[in-house]
Amino acid sequence: MPKPKITAGNQWHFGAPIVACAFDAEGQGAFALGDGTLRTFTTGESEPQTIEAHNGATLALTAHPDGGFLTGGDDGRLVHTVAGQAPRELLNVKGRWIENIAATAETGLIACTAGKNVHLLDGDKTSVFAHATTAAGVAFDPKGRRLAVAHYNGASLWWTKSADQQPKLFEWKGSHIAVTWSPDGRFLVTSMQESALHGWRIEDGANMRMSGYPSKIKSMAWDRRGRSLFTAGADRVVGWPFTGRGGPMERDPVQIGPQREAMVQTVAAHPEADIVAAGTTDGAVWFEEIGDPGTNFVMLNAARIVALAFSPEGAHLAIGDEEGNAAVVPVV
Amino acid sequence: MSQVPVTVLTGYLGAGKTTLLNRILTEQHGKKYAVIVNEFGEIGIDNDLIVDTDEEVFEMNNGCICCTVRGDLIRILGGLMKRKDKFDAILVETTGLADPSPVVQTFFVDDDVKERTKLDSITTVVDAKNVLDRLKDTHEAAEQIAFADQIILNKTDLVSEDDLKRVERRIRELNPLAPIHRTERCAIALDKVLGRGAFDLQRLLELEPELLNPEHDDHEHSSDIASVSLTAKTPLDGDKVTNWLRTLLAERGQDILRAKGILDIKGKEERLVFQAVHMVMDGDFGKPWKEGEKRFSRIVFIGRDLDEAELDSAFKACVA
Numbered sequence: 001m002p003k004p005k006i007t008a009g010n011q012w013h014f015g016a017p018i019v020a021c022a023f024d025a026e027g028q029g030a031f032a033l034g035d036g037t038l039r040t041f042t043t044g045e046s047e048p049q050t051i052e053a054h055n056g057a058t059l060a061l062t063a064h065p066d067g068g069f070l071t072g073g074d075d076g077r078l079v080h081t082v083a084g085q086a087p088r089e090l091l092n093v094k095g096r097w098i099e100n101i102a103a104t105a106e107t108g109l110i111a112c113t114a115g116k117n118v119h120l121l122d123g124d125k126t127s128v129f130a131h132a133t134t135a136a137g138v139a140f141d142p143k144g145r146r147l148a149v150a151h152y153n154g155a156s157l158w159w160t161k162s163a164d165q166q167p168k169l170f171e172w173k174g175s176h177i178a179v180t181w182s183p184d185g186r187f188l189v190t191s192m193q194e195s196a197l198h199g200w201r202i203e204d205g206a207n208m209r210m211s212g213y214p215s216k217i218k219s220m221a222w223d224r225r226g227r228s229l230f231t232a233g234a235d236r237v238v239g240w241p242f243t244g245r246g247g248p249m250e251r252d253p254v255q256i257g258p259q260r261e262a263m264v265q266t267v268a269a270h271p272e273a274d275i276v277a278a279g280t281t282d283g284a285v286w287f288e289e290i291g292d293p294g295t296n297f298v299m300l301n302a303a304r305i306v307a308l309a310f311s312p313e314g315a316h317l318a319i320g321d322e323e324g325n326a327a328v329v330p331v332v
Numbered sequence: 333m334s335q336v337p338v339t340v341l342t343g344y345l346g347a348g349k350t351t352l353l354n355r356i357l358t359e360q361h362g363k364k365y366a367v368i369v370n371e372f373g374e375i376g377i378d379n380d381l382i383v384d385t386d387e388e389v390f391e392m393n394n395g396c397i398c399c400t401v402r403g404d405l406i407r408i409l410g411g412l413m414k415r416k417d418k419f420d421a422i423l424v425e426t427t428g429l430a431d432p433s434p435v436v437q438t439f440f441v442d443d444d445v446k447e448r449t450k451l452d453s454i455t456t457v458v459d460a461k462n463v464l465d466r467l468k469d470t471h472e473a474a475e476q477i478a479f480a481d482q483i484i485l486n487k488t489d490l491v492s493e494d495d496l497k498r499v500e501r502r503i504r505e506l507n508p509l510a511p512i513h514r515t516e517r518c519a520i521a522l523d524k525v526l527g528r529g530a531f532d533l534q535r536l537l538e539l540e541p542e543l544l545n546p547e548h549d550d551h552e553h554s555s556d557i558a559s560v561s562l563t564a565k566t567p568l569d570g571d572k573v574t575n576w577l578r579t580l581l582a583e584r585g586q587d588i589l590r591a592k593g594i595l596d597i598k599g600k601e602e603r604l605v606f607q608a609v610h611m612v613m614d615g616d617f618g619k620p621w622k623e624g625e626k627r628f629s630r631i632v633f634i635g636r637d638l639d640e641a642e643l644d645s646a647f648k649a650c651v652a
Contacts, residue, residue, distance in 0.1 A: 015416070016416035017413075017414050017415075017416065019414050033416070034414040034415050035415075035416035056415065057411065057414045057415040057416070059411055059414065074383075074415075095384050097383075097411060099407070099411065115386070116386070133388055133403075134386070134388060134403065134404060134407065136403075136407070152388065152390055152403065153390075173391075174392075174393045175403050177407075193390075193392065193401075193403070193442075194392060194393045215443060216443065216444070
């Protein structure tokens with residue numbers, strides 16, 4: 001792999017903290033910012049467009065299954081933005097923050113958290129799933145038929161098409177702050193306040209603890225085949241094996257990438273190759289081919305890298321830090 | 333990275349927390365505040381940024397049984413730090429029935445919160461007219477006073493001077509250190525309330541001169557929460573005293589709400605200053621003793637069912 005470069009043409013300073021970045025299926029990219037704007041860009045073209053999406057801070061960003069971007073803000077709004085069009089409000093929950101969004105191309109559903117509730121949007125129809133404590137994370141299963149919600153003392157699983165249901169509860173004591181579903185649908189993994197991951201096997205609810213992290217795990221990414229879960233929270237990327245019936249049970253994780261003083265803050269997996277990328281607390285971004293250590297390394301600035309995303313074919317990596325510095329670098 | 337100061341306002345229902353909050357927000361100061369209130373708040377508050385929250389308290393699975401934190405606060409503070417506009421201060425109003433420990437511990441336990449914010453003070457508003465009754469029929473009222481770095485003794489116009497003195501004596505039993513500001517309708521200069529730096533060890537003595545006063549001898553402990561003040565006039569062995577404090581907080585931290593102290597350590601020119609909230613302790617060397625100054629060590633514990641004789645003999649065993 002050639003060494004990636006940050007040049008005058010592919011970096012920007014946005015003047016507000018970056019919260020997240022994402023690409024939609026067509027390859028349009030976007031950064032979400034703490035000033036409520038969305039900065040959309042097309043790789044190779046120079047200046048990003050500024051779209052005022054929220055009155056306050058944008059807190060969450062994900063690609064819309066039909067193109068464009070979904071954002072949630074501390075103004076209580078869920079907004080759909082397509083480049084070149086006015087942003088469209090999908091939901092407005094007064095007095096609450098929209099901190100997490102999930103969307104699935106399989107069924108076209110969108111879910112977001114607002115306090116203790118999760119709002120599920122099916123076209124123009126919205127249903128609300130209530131929980132006893134704050135819904136801190138939300139994820140669809142790979143088929144878009146079930147929805148997992150992380151909260152205190154575990155995760156709740158809802159069917160997306162059933163009315164009047166009781167969720168299936170996977171219990172584990174503690175505060176679960178994020179959730180992800182394995183791409184084969186067999187496992188659910190949460191990140192916890194106590195700097196550990198917790199997993200459940202969906203078929204029987206078997207528990208798996210993944211601990212030993214020095215700090216909270218703020219980013220998780222599945223490899224393209226769904227065989228490993230790459231995680232932040234340590235000085236290298238920690239990858240857990242999810243092959244076989246037991247997944248990570250009784251198995252050790254692998255550590256990937258250079259060992260540095262700084263912690264890995266965010267991770268991303270290449271969509272078409274065995275490449276993992278990481279952004280660190282001191283402003284470094286590196287990516288490495290699994291099994292072929294030869295790290296490609298760039299420094300953005302000295303600030304924490306909080307946003308990292310590969311473009312759909314993996315040709316570019318978008319990077320953003322908490323001081324508003326952003327770059328889009330070629331990967332191969 | 334600069335840390336945003338956070339002031340926690342506690343006080344029993346009806347004491348005047350919201351009045352104080354509104355006073356802070358409406359004064360002409362050109363400052364920008366974020367206010368975090370619970371959704372059962374008493375009356376309206378006028379500010380640009382108000383965040384309603386449910387107080388969600390949970391136990392940390394870190395082997396420390398008393399370590400409870402406010403999960404909602406961790407999320408909200410994280411979200412506020414993402415905004416482009418930064419705040420001069422953040423004010424957290426707790427519910428009238430809240431135990432203050434989870435709020436306070438949140439600032440010591442969560443790495444993200446620690447990095448971006450710093451606890452400025454726990455300020456407790458006390459209703460001069462009703463507090464003696466509340467202390468009889470609730471335990472929260474006593475905990476809120478015991479935890480305070482400063483106390484706003486409000487509604488002083490509704491009681492006589494004699495009654496005020498009686499109330500102050502009762503407050504002193506629960507918390508011998510926190511300065512008491514008498515107010516009517518929470519009228520107080522804001523610089524007395526905000527920017528206290530109560531958790532700044534270097535300012536401990538300046539803020540809490542009572543720590544230097546000799547022990548009060550009117551111990552008529554009328555509730556399970558009380559304070560114990562220990563004094564030693566000969567220098568202490570540094571290792572012994574820090575080991576003792578560590579063990580004590582690990583074993584009895586659940587019952588020790590607050591602890592503050594200055595220590596004369598043998599062989600050290602500077603005084604050792606420390607403070608603790610339940611099991612979490614923070615200590616550092618402070619100002620050097622002046623030449624010819626009378627050196628001494630003093631520790632004040634505020635807690636439940638503390639055995640003064642036992643603590644005193646363990647403390648004295650740390651003399652070098």
